[in-house]
Amino acid sequence: MRQIWPTPGGVHPPENKTQSLGLPIAQCPLPPQVILPVSQHLGAPADPIVSVGDKVLKGQLVAEAPQQVSANIHASTSGTVVAIEERPLPHPSGLSGLSIVIEADGKDEWCELQPIEDYSRSGPTELIQKIQAAGVVGMGGAGFPAAVKLASRTPITTLIINGTECEPYITSDDILMRTYAEELVEAIRLLDYLLNGPQEVLIAIESNKPEAIEKMTAAIATLNDPRYEVVTLPAKYPNGGEKQLVQMLTGKEVPSGKIPAALGVVCQNVATALAAYRAVTKGEPLISRITTITGNAFSEQRNLEVLVGTPISFILQQQGYSKDTASRLVMGGPMMGFTLLSEECPVIKTTNCLLAPTQEEAPANGPEQACIRCGMCAEACPASLLPQQLYWYSRAQDEDKLKAYNLFDCIECGACSYVCPSQIPLVQYYRAAKGEIRQHEIEKKHSEKARERFEFHKERIEAEKAARAKAREEAAAKAKLRAEEKKKAEEAKLAQANSQATDSDTTPSEAEAKKNLVADIIAGAKKAQDDPARLARNITSTEDRLKKLQAKVEELEQSAPDQAEAIRARIKETEVKLKSLQDKQATLGNSEEKQVDATLQAESNSQSDITLQAEKAVEKMEMSANQKVQRELDTLKRKLAKITEQLASTDEADSDTRSALELSEKMLKEKLRKAEAAANSPASSKADAKRTLSGDEQSAVGDAITRSMERAMQKQSVDVEELRQKIQTLEARIEATQERIAATDDATTKDALRKGLVSMQTKLEKTQALYDMAEQSSE
C-alpha cells in the first residue's frame, strides 16, 4: 500500500452523490441552437474565424487560439452561424461575452477528422499539438489548456490522474471511470507516453467511489505495469484540489505561486485525459462532456453527455426542472460552484455539474453573526491559513496584513464558510479582498506609468524650452556680433585718428568697455595684430604698468632688494614692449583710409536694407495667410464629406441623429462658401490680401514695419552724432600731431608723424562729407 500523507483541515459535507448515480449516462438530445463563448478556459479568448451566415460542420474550428495559453473552439454540431455577439456567460460575474451562435441543422454532420491510429509512431510534440488543436482544457473546473501542462519543460516523475471528485453532488468523473475504464486507461497510457514515461502513474480516487476503484484497478491490471497504481484516498473535501492531491501522494507541497511541475508532478483530470485521448486517436475536438444534473429541483437526476454550447434552459426543460422549488441554480458543486444569473447561459467545457437544490437542500444563508473567534475556520482550512485573521483584515481593508497572512494562497474552497457557526460568508470577503488588491496593483502600475509619462513629458518640454532659449540667445549674440562689428570698424577709425595723440587720448568708460568687446571679437581675426585701437590701448596699459612697477621698485628698494631686482628686469621688458608698440602704431596710419571707405558704403546701404526687410515681412505674412485659408478650406471640405457620408449611412428612423447631422452639414457648407470666397480674393492684389488678414496679423505687420522704420531712424541719428564726434576728435588729433611734430627732434619719428598727419587730414575731409550727407538725409 502506498503511503498517503495527511492534509490539514478539510470538511465532510453531506456527499449527496447517490441521487445522480441511479441512472447510466444518457445522451442529451440535440438542442436547436448551440452557443459557443470564445472564452471557456483560462487564458486569452479565442478569435472567431467564421462569419454570420457560414455553414459549419460538427467539429469544425470556429474560433482560433491566438496564443499558447488559450484554446480552440469547435462547432459542436452542424448548422449555420446565426450570430457572433455578446451572450450571457456562465461565469460568477454574470457578465456577457462574445459567443458564436450556431443554428443546428439537425443533421449533426461531422467534418472530416484526422485520427492518428498508432500514436507511438508520432513524437510527443506532434501529439501535444494535436491535443492543443482539439481545444482540450482541464475539465475538472479550472479550464487550463491541457497541452500547456503536458508540454512541461521540467522532467516529470509523477503523473497523477485525478478521479477524486471530492465535491458533493458531482458524479461526472465517477460515472466516467465506471463507464469508460478501459478507454481511460488507454488515455492514461497516452499521457504517460507524452510525458516520456514518468516513474509513477497514480490514479487517485476517493474511497466513496468503490465501483470506480474496482473498475479502474481491474483495467490497469491488464497492463502489468508496476508504475501504474490506483490510490484510494480518504474522502474529505477538498482533497481533490490539485495542491492537496500532490501533498497527499508525494508528501511535498507545491511552492506558493508555482505549479506542480516544479516538483516534477503533472495532474490531469480523468475527463481531460479521455478528451486528449479522443483528440489523438479519433481526431475529435472537445465538443461534448459529461455533466451531472442534480438537485431535488430536477425531476430526473443523472449524468448527461452534453454538447458544449447547449443552452442551460434546454437541459432544464429536458430534466424536469421545477423553478418554484429551486432555491438557486448552480453551475459546479455546492462548495465552489457559482449561481447562474441567466438560464440562457450555455454548457461550456468546464461544466461538470448543474445543481438545482431545493430550499431544504440549500436554505438561504442566515444573517451574519459576530465572529466569536472559535477557530473552526482555521481547523477547516486546507492551506493552513488563519481565515479569522483574514476576515478581520478583509473588513479593515488592511492589504499589507492580508498579504502577510498569505491571502493569495487561499484556494477559495469554502471550507471555512462551511463550518463558520456565525454564518459569515468568509470566502466572499476573501474574493472581494483579492479583487481589490489586484485592482489596486493594476491602478498602481497605471499611475506609475502615468507618472513616468508625465515626467518624461516635463523633461521634454524643459529640453525644448532650453533649446529655444539657446537658439534665441545665439541669434541675439549673432545680431549683437554684427552690430558690434560695425561699431568696431568705427571705433577702429576713431582709435587710429587718436593714435598719434596717445598721451592725451582719454576715452569715457563706456567707450572703453565697448572697445574691449570689439577687441575680443577681433582677436580671432587676422588683422587683430595690426589693430590700431588695440595698439593704442596696449600702449596705454603698458605705460600704466610701467609707472606702477617703477613706484613698486622705489618702495621695494628699501625693504626687499632682491625682489626689486626682479621687478627692475620686468620694467626693462615692459619698456622694450612699449617701444615696439609705439613703432607699430606709427606705421599703421596709412592703412586706415580704405576702412573708412568701406564703412561709408555699408552705411549708405543699410537704409535700403531695412526697407527691403519690412517689405519681405509683409509679403511673408500675406503668404501664410493665403496658405491658412487654403488649409481651412481643405479641412472644411473633408468634414463636409464625412458628414454627408454619415448622413447617408444613418438610419431613416433615427430622426434625432439625422437632423443633427443635417444641421451640421448646412453649417459646414456655409462656412465652406465663405472660406472659398476668402481664398479666391487674395490672389488678385496685395491690397486685397491685406484685407483678408485678420486684425492680429495686420497689426503684427504694421508693428514690424514701424519697428524697422524706427530702427532705421535711430541708426541714422546715431550716425550723424558719431560722425560729428569723429570730426571733432580728428581735428583735435591733427592739432596734437602737429604739435608733436614741432616738438620732436628725431627725424624718423617726425617723418612718421607727418605721414600720419596727412592721412588724418584726408580722413577728416571724407568724414566731413559723410557728415553733410547724413545731416541732409535726416532732416
Next chain:
Amino acid sequence: MSLPQITSPHSHSQNSTSNVMRTVLIATIPGIVALTHFFGPGTLYNLIIACSTALACEAAILHLRNRPIAFYLNDFSALVTAVLLGIALPPYCPWWLVVVGTGSAIILAKHLYGGMGFNPFNPAMVGYVIVIISFPVEMTTWATPRGILAEGQELLGPLSALGHIFSDASIDAYSGATPLDLFKHQDGLTLQQIYSEQPIFAEARWAAVGWEWVNLGFLVGGAYLLYRKIFTWHAPVSMLVALAVMAILFYDNGSSQSGGSPIFHLLSGGTMLGAFFIVTDPVTGATSRLGKIIFGAGTGIVIYVIRTWGNYPDAVAFAVLLMNFAAPFLDYYTTPRSYGHEKRRVIIKDSE
C-alpha cells in the same frame, strides 16, 4: 426573469453560534449535578440569579446600543457567561454578590469592549475577580460538603437556602474553608499529617470530599465538548499537563514544603471548570494551535504559582485574565506555516 446570485459555498454545516453555546450549557450539567449533590441547592440559586441578571443586563445594553435584542439573546452567549460565573461563586452567597458579579461581567467586560466577539477578557472571570477583590469574606466562605457535615447536620433545604441568600444570614454552621484554602494555611505539616487531620481530605477518595467529583463532572462535560468538536484539545490538555508538571516538580515528597500532589491539584478548586470551560473560551484565547498550547500551559503554570505562593486560595480567574493579555501577542508569533511556504510568515515585521 432573475435568478438569485449567491456566492459559494452553497452548503453549510448548519452549525451556529447558538448551537455552540447550547452545547456548552449542556456540558456543564454533570458538574452542576455534582455541585448540587455535595453542597446543596445553593449553586442552583446562584445560576437562577446570575442568568436573570445576565439576560436583563444584556437586553438593556443591547437596547442602549440599538442592537436587535432577540437576535443577540438567542446566541446564548450571555447565558454561558452567567452559568460559568454562577458555578464559580460559592453556594449560598448573598444574592447581590451574584448580581454585582454578573452585571460587571456582562456590562463591563463584554459590552463596554464592543460586545460579542470583541471582549479581550473572559467576562465570567472578570466578574469573578471583581467580587473576590471587593468581597473577600463572602467569597471565601464555602459550604461544607455532604459526608463531612457535623453530627446531626444536614444539607440546607431549598427554602432555608433561600433565606440565607436573601436575608443575609450567616451560614457559618454549614461552611468552612475550601480544600485549597485549608492546604494553604497548614504550614509546617507534612502532607501525611494534613490528610489525616482534616476530614475533608481524610474522607476523600483522591483529592478532597465533594470537590473531586465536581471536577470529574466538569471533566466529563469537557470530554463531551471535545467529542462535539466545540474546541480542540490543545488549550485544556496543555493547561492540565502544565499544572500537573508543576505539581510534580514541587511535590517535594510530601514534606511540609510540598505544594500538593498532582492529583490534588487536578481535582481541586476550579481546575477542570477552568480547563474545559474557561481556557477554551475562543473569544479571549489564542487562535492558532501553537498559540493555544502556549496559552493553556501559561494558564496552568500561573494557576500553580498563585495557588502555592500567592495570596488567593484559587487562581483560575487570575491566571486566565493574565493570559488573556498575552493572547494577541501569542497569535502574532504563532501563525501557522501556510501551504506551499517554507517558513511561517513573521507578521509582526510587516506590522511595524
